[in-house]
Each structure stands twice: as C-alpha cells, then as structure tokens.
Amino acid sequence: MATIQTQRLTLKPHGIKYLHSTHVYASDPESTVYMMHLPNSTIEETAQFLRGVEEEWTAPNQRVYEYAIILDGTHIGAVSLYLDGACKVGELGWIINRAYHGYGYATEAANAVKGFAFSSDKFQLEKIVAHCDYRNTPSIRVMEKIGLTFERDDGMRRYKGSEEDIREIVYSLVVVSSHHGPSPSQAEPDSPLKVRGPKGNPQSAALT
Numbered sequence: 001m002a003t004i005q006t007q008r009l010t011l012k013p014h015g016i017k018y019l020h021s022t023h024v025y026a027s028d029p030e031s032t033v034y035m036m037h038l039p040n041s042t043i044e045e046t047a048q049f050l051r052g053v054e055e056e057w058t059a060p061n062q063r064v065y066e067y068a069i070i071l072d073g074t075h076i077g078a079v080s081l082y083l084d085g086a087c088k089v090g091e092l093g094w095i096i097n098r099a100y101h102g103y104g105y106a107t108e109a110a111n112a113v114k115g116f117a118f119s120s121d122k123f124q125l126e127k128i129v130a131h132c133d134y135r136n137t138p139s140i141r142v143m144e145k146i147g148l149t150f151e152r153d154d155g156m157r158r159y160k161g162s163e164e165d166i167r168e169i170v171y172s173l174v175v176v177s178s179h180h181g182p183s184p185s186q187a188e189p190d191s192p193l194k195v196r197g198p199k200g201n202p203q204s205a206a207l208t
Contacts, residue, residue, distance in 0.1 A: 009070060009109055012068050015057070022050060025098065027046070037160055038160065053066045064082050066079075076100045079092070079113050080094070088126045101138070106142050127173065127175065131155065131169060134169050144171070150169070150171055
C-alpha cells in the first residue's frame with residue numbers, strides 16, 4: 001500500500017486506526033456542510049465506513065483509493081480516488097477538518113492523488129472528474145487550481161436527511177495521450193460520476 005509524499009503532507013492508506021480523528025470532521029456540521037452522506041451521527045457510522053476502506057485497500061480489484069491526510073504527524077482529513085468499473089474514469093474527493101481550512105492542504109493533497117492517478121501502471125485513466133454543490137466556492141477553487149475545468153452544471157444532489165435537490169457542478173480533466181496524462185506538477189498547490197465507495201457511502205467524494 002503506497003504512501004504519497006508532498007511538500008507538506010503525507011498521504012497514507014486510510015483505515016480504522018484513524019477512527020477518532022476521522023469522526024471529528026465526519027460528525028462536524030461545518031466541515032460536512034456540502035457532503036451528501038455526512039455528518040455522521042454516531043462513531044459507529046464512521047467506523048463502518050473506515051472498515052470498508054480497509055477492505056478496499058486489500059481487494060484484488062481495488063476501485064477505491066482513500067488516503068488519510070497527515071500533517072506533521074496529525075491526521076487532518078482525507079482525499080480519495082474512486083474508479084469506474086473499467087478503470088478509465090476516476091473521481092477525486094476530499095474533506096479537511098475545519099481547523100485546517102484555508103492553508104491549501106486540500107489542493108496539495110488532491111493534486112498529489114491526481115498525479116498518482118495519471119502515472120500509475122495499475123490503470124489507464126482517460127479522465128478525472130470532481131463534483132460539488134454549486135455554492136461550494138472553496139472546492140471550485142481547488143478543482144481549478146489542480147487543473148480541472150468546468151464541464152457541466154446540470155446535475156442534482158440531495159443531502160442526508162433532506163428532501164431538497166441542489167444543483168451540482170462538475171469539473172474534469174481529459175488525458176491527452178493514451179496513458180501518461182498531465183504530470184503531477186502541472187498544477188501546483190499555492191454527469192457526475194456516481195462511483196460508490198465502501199458500503200455505498202463515499203464520505204470524501206462530496207467536496208469540502
């Protein structure tokens with residue numbers, strides 16, 4: 001299980017060892033305001049998700065790459081890559097503990113996973129997508145900073161416990177060449193694809 005190192009962050013395979021630090025942001029209404037499947041009401045909900053994440057890391061045909069974001073030894077969030085069945089399209093997602101908002105950590109982590117996605121020999125991605133609530137300006141900025149461009153805004157999303165449909169924006173990046181797409185350094189830090197994560201609950205796929 002590969003670890004990804006950036007200038008300030010270490011991205012490690014996510015799992016149950018990060019239960020309590022994950023639940024801090026997964027249960028926080030402010031951190032999860034634009035997350036479709038959050039906040040979690042109980043720590044067991046968070047534990048169930050993390051157990052599913054661990055199963056994915058050992059699956060023979062892995063489709064979910066969920067990383068814990070580590071800053072100076074402290075777990076501050078998560079970043080993920082969810083693949084479609086053909087491993088041709090990948091969806092990026094991220095969430096950061098609100099105590100660490102505003103420092104570019106989401107951009108740095110997402111850019112690193114984008115680089116991994118396009119350079120890995122495990123799959124040959126043709127496209128990366130990310131989607132968010134149309135009001136989620138911070139995530140739109142992250143998508144633009146890592147090199148994604150606006151694709152469409154005709155999708156809809158519904159939040160946990162709500163009956164209201166909210167407009168959704170999709171950004172994407174299409175690979176120019178067959179396998180080796182944009183390099184990880186292309187964007188430096190400063191339909192939405194309905195891929196489901198572990199247990200059908202992509203807790204870092206709706207962006208923050």
